[in-house]
Amino acid sequence: ADIIGLQEAFRTMLDDIRVRVPGYEEIGVGREDGKEKGEYSAILLKRDRFDVLDSGTFWLSDTPDVCGSCSWKNVVTRICTWAKLKERETGREMYFYNTHLDHESQEAREKGFALIQSHLADRRKNGEPFIITGDLNAAEDNPAFANLKSGTTPLVDAWREKNPSVPVAESGTMSVFTGRRDTEKIDYIFVPAGTRVIDSEIVHRNRNGIYPSDHYPVRATVEFVP
Template sequence: MKRIFLLFLPFLAASCGQVKQEVSVPEPINVMSFNIRYDNPEDSLDNWKFRKDRAANAIRFYNVDILGTQEVLHNQLEDLKLRLPEYDVIGVGREDGKEKGEYSALWYKKDRFTLIDSGYFWLSETPEVAGSKGWDGACERIASWAKLKDKVSGKEVFALNTHLDHVGVMARREGISLMLNKVNQLSDGLPVIVTGDFNSEPESDVIKHVTDPTDPEHLTDARTASPIVYGPSWSYHDFGKIPYEHRPLIDYVFVRNGLKVLRYGVLAETENAAFLSDHAPVLVTVE
C-alpha cells in the first residue's frame, strides 16, 4: 500500500501544477475614427445640437476603447465630456494650442487604459509651434498622440489621431511624411494605431505613401487586413447629399507592429433619416 501511494505522488504533483497554470487570452480593443462635423449653425436640422446625444450614444453602444475624433470645437468637446464620463481625452485647439479652433481629440477608456505619455504636434514645417500652418494648407492641422498601457494585458500601445488638409496637395503629402516620422520616433516600437480623416481616397498617392510596403515606417490599412469588412466602401456623404456612387472613403484606421485586425466596419446608419455626422464612423477591432 505504501509503495502504491509513493508512486501516485508524482502524478498528484503534476496535476496540481497544471491547475495553477494560467493562460493569457488577448482582449480585443475597439477603435473608432469619427469626424463629428464641426458645430456649424448653417447645418439646420443636421446641426450639432440635434446630433450630440446620438453621436455619444453610438460611441458607447459600440463599446469604443480608443476613439479618434476630428473637427471638434471646444463646446463639442465639453458636450462629449459630459456624455462620456468614462473617457479621458487628449488634445488642444489647433489655432492656438489651447481652446481655439478644431481639436483632433483622442479619447480612451479610463477603466481599460493607463496613460503613460501624450502630446500633440502641428502638421507644418514647425510642428512644435502652436497654430502653425503647413505648406499650401488652407487650415492649421494638428495630431494628438498617446502611449497607453492596457490594464487587461499589461501591454502598451501607441495611438495617434489627425486630420489632413482638405485643400493643400503638398500639405497632405508633407503632412503624411511628418506623421510617419513622428510615429516612428514616438512609438518606441510599440503596436501602433492611427486614426483620422485623411481627405484622400485609397488609390491616392497620399494613402499609397502611408501603406507603401517598401517603407519601413509604413502602416497597414485595417480595411485591407480585416477578414470581416462590413458596410459601404465610402465614409463621407455630406449628410446624404452626395450621390451614393460618388461618395469617397477618406476616413481610416491604420495599424502596425503586431496588431491583428479582427473586423472592420463603416457605420453608415441613420435614425429617422438623420445621420450621426456628414462622415460615417469607421469601427475596427484589433488584438
C-alpha cells in the same frame, strides 16, 4: 469603443460628448491656440482600461512645435494628437495617433502624413504597436499613401483588410447627411501589417434618416500579435 479618434471637434462638442458618454479621458488641444480655440483632433480613451504614459499635439508644418503654424499651402491649420498608452490588464504599451489632413493641398497631405509617420517612428523605441486614425481627405489611391507598404513598418487599412471586395463606389465615408455611399473613402484606421483585424465597418446607422455627422464613423476591432 475603447479608444476614439475625433476630428473637427470644437470645445462645446467635446463637452457634450463627455457628458453623454462618461468614463472616457480626453487628450487634445484646439489647433488655433494650443488650448481651447479651434478644432480638436481629440482622443478619447476608457479610463478603466488605459493609463496615459505620455501625450501631445504637434502641428503639421515645417515647425511642428510652433502652435498654429502652417506650411505646404495648407488652407487652414492642421494638427495631430497622439498618446502613449499602457493597458492596465496586461501592462502592454501602444501608441495612438489621430489627425485631420488638409482638404485642398496635396503637398500638405503628403508631407503631413509623412511627418506623422516620422514622429511615430522616433518614439517607438521598443517596437510598440500603434493605431493611426483620421480624416485624411485622401482617397485610397492618393499618392500620400504611396509608402504605406514600404519602410520599416508597413501599414494596412483595417477596414480594407476586412472588406477587400467592396468596390470603391460603395466605400464612401462621407455621408453628406444624406446616406450616400458613393462618395470618396477618406477616413481611415491604419495599423501595422501583421496586426490581427478581427472586424471593421463603416457605420451607416442613422435615426429616422438623420445622420450625426457628414462623415460615417469607421470602427475596427484589432488584436496586436506579441
